[in-house]
Amino acid sequence: MSTFPTSITCTSLSFSWPDGTPGSPAFDDFHLAVGPGRTGLIGLNGSGKSTLLRLLAGELTPASGVVRVAGEIGYLPQNLVLDTALRVDEALGIAATRAALHAIEAGDAGEEHFTAVGDDWDVEERARATLDQLGLGHIDLDRTIGEVSGGEGVMLRLAALLLARPDVLLLDEPTNNLDLYARGRLYDAVDAWSGVMVVVSHDRDLLERVDQIADLRDGEVTWYGGSFSAYQEALAVEQEAAERMVRVAEADVRRQKRELADAQVKLARRKRYGQKMYDNKREPKIVMGQRKRQAQVSAGKHRIMHTEKLGEARERLDEAVEAVRDDDEIRIELPYTKVHPGRGVLRLSGLELTYGARVAGEFELRGPERIALVGRNGAGKTTLLRTIAGQLEPVAGEVTAEVPVRYLPQRLDVLDDGLTVVENVARFAPAATDNAIRARLARFLFRGARADRPAGTLSGGERFRAALAALLLAEPAPQLLMLDEPTNNLDLASVRALTSALEAYEGALIVASHDVRFLRSVGITRWLMLDGELRPTTAEEVEQGRPDGP
Incomplete structure (x- = not known):
């Protein structure tokens, strides 16, 4: 500071x-x-x-x-x-x-x-x-x-x-x-x-x-x-120390449990010995009664001491656990999205788009390819995705999708703000039961009451997760998923969650984004630039095209 x-x-x-x-x-x-x-x-x-x-x-x-x-x-x-x-x-x-x-x-x-x-x-x-x-x-x-x-x-x-x-x-x-x-x-x-x-x-x-x-x-x-890199380094050191403290606290709790158990065993032995002496009447009754009372008081104090130590150890463990960050990640299994290598997914023929952009000749997407669609604002990336999704008619040419297609737009307007998260997903999977939908939503971090919140009350990251869940859990499962600027409005933890979700996705992917760092992280196999026409490019060419100064 x-x-x-x-x-x-x-x-x-x-x-x-x-x-x-x-x-x-x-x-x-x-x-x-x-x-x-x-x-x-x-x-x-x-x-x-x-x-x-x-x-x-x-x-x-x-x-x-x-x-x-x-x-x-x-x-x-x-x-x-x-x-x-x-x-x-x-x-x-x-x-x-x-x-x-x-x-x-x-x-x-x-x-x-x-x-x-x-x-x-x-x-x-x-x-x-x-x-x-x-x-x-x-x-x-x-x-x-x-x-x-x-x-x-x-x-x-x-x-x-x-x-x-x-x-x-x-x-x-x-x-x-x-x-x-x-x-x-x-x-x-x-x-x-x-x-x-x-x-x-x-x-x-x-x-x-x-x-x-x-x-x-x-x-x-x-x-x-310092910068974000310095923050990450400092946080890594903090988290390593916090996890070490958890291990120490866990060991202390185990030790206190053993000591309490050992103390209870010893006290039980003393009690049996005292009862045996009392039964055999080897000492005067008043003496034995006094010893019994003293033993009970001592046993009580001993038990309280070990119980308190165990309680304190558990409090230290709770504090240590709270210091360790456990930011949830999306964990999903999507077996029905798989596309086998070589299978035809999408074909564009002589495509001319509204507002002037075009895809000359024939363009094919086959197998589980991952395509990055890049270009300046206004180049027509969103128009191309909406045309493939069937939301816009091309000026000329044809779009042939050979697998189920889902499109997640920048505005995330696939959700009905007046419906809950569960109800929104049910719109895309009408045959699924309420319990099945809730079980699947839990993997997208919508558990319990969170799944019953209206879409209109969700934060940017929550809304994105809900929209992604609605598309990926749709019936039939999408084997071509198109994302338009998916990292907008997402915090860094949510970007990591999105990356992990896409790792589980086995279909074909087209991502329009300006975030080269994110595109690299999701295993892009082909880079395409839309600048009037669609042409091949590389991540290096995209980054070099950014201006160095005013």
């Missing part, structure tokens, strides 16, 4: 969602102090990271406690919604100043124009320089938001924040929906930031650029100096 003066302080903060939904993030007597520099805020999905950023930004009001932030705040939310009718200069927050400048340049010397401009005479130049820095130099200030892509919209919001020059910058999953080129620009902006920054992200490359890690877990923050 930095020794500089704090810029963000939370004191005795309490907050809970009004619906009281089980599993919803809440804070009780929460304390936080963040100093200058770049802080990476990490934690499991549902731990409250986004809620905390909204509290810091003033979008949510705590039930009690105080949030203090030194200076102006700039906030980039995870699910950014911009009015498509806004002009770019309006989205950047410079429209009024720009209009006043143009009025003055046209000869209108009204005092109100000079007041609106203030000292910001170079606002247009700064705006264009900032847009260029973020790879948005081609976007005219008079265009509307509806004319730019979702990723460009995120970068425009970041540009607006940089132009406003806030003292504190809060970023919630800023690389979601950004292609590799845009991510590179954002990394550069983060590297150049000299103020206070708190960034929530699952992007390893972004987290390598922070100065410290704040790990939010069970309503408390633990601090680690």
Whole structure:
């Protein structure tokens, strides 16, 4: 933790969602102090990271406690919604100043124009320089938001924040929906930031650029100096020590149990000996009675002492076990998804897509291939996946799927928000019994009451797991699974869980993603670039295509 003066302080903060939904993030007597520099805020999905950023930004009001932030705040939310009718200069927050400048340049010397401009005479130049820095130099200030892509919209919001020059910058999953080129620009902006920054992200490359890690877990923050790699190393040392303490505590409990058992055996022997002496009447009755009472008192004290020692040993074991992290992983068996090598899975013939992209000639996917589909935002990756899934008609050409196909879109809108997790899965597997569905959902970490929560109350990671469960447990089982930006909104533990789930999947896979690190982890066998046309590429070419700087 930095020794500089704090810029963000939370004191005795309490907050809970009004619906009281089980599993919803809440804070009780929460304390936080963040100093200058770049802080990476990490934690499991549902731990409250986004809620905390909204509290810091003033979008949510705590039930009690105080949030203090030194200076102006700039906030980039995870699910950014911009009015498509806004002009770019309006989205950047410079429209009024720009209009006043143009009025003055046209000869209108009204005092109100000079007041609106203030000292910001170079606002247009700064705006264009900032847009260029973020790879948005081609976007005219008079265009509307509806004319730019979702990723460009995120970068425009970041540009607006940089132009406003806030003292504190809060970023919630800023690389979601950004292609590799845009991510590179954002990394550069983060590297150049000299103020206070708190960034929530699952992007390893972004987290390598922070100065410290704040790990939010069970309503408390633990601090680690350095980047994410340094955090992982420190956590590994901590966990090794914690597991060692568990082994020591377990050995102590076993020893205390043996000592208590031995003490009880000895006391039983003494009792039998005393009874034998009493029966034989070898000493006066009053003496034997006194000895018997003394033996009972001594036995009681001895038993209490060993029982207390065993209780203390068990408490130490419980504390040691709590210090060991046991983040659940998805564990699934999907025997009916298997595709044998060489079997035909998908064929595309002379395919032309809506919005112009195309697949020239013949394209075939055979056997349990794992294909990475990469390319810039707006290149047509989602359009291609939706066309294969039968949700869009091609402009020309044919799509032939020879196996059952399931598609998981970015928006995760395969779920009905008004239905529970169990009910959503039942929609895809109507012949399965309620008990069978619940047993399968348990492997996706939806156990007991969690399976009865409405989909609309789930966190981003929970919603992803529920959507993935609905598709993988569908009948018939999918032998071609298509995922569109699957790591968006997932914490690092959930990304690992997804990777382990895909290891159990034996069908063919097409993944559209900008996360090269994740793509490498799921055993991609073929890399394809969509840039007007579909063509072969490599992971190395994809990474080299990312810009090195502004």
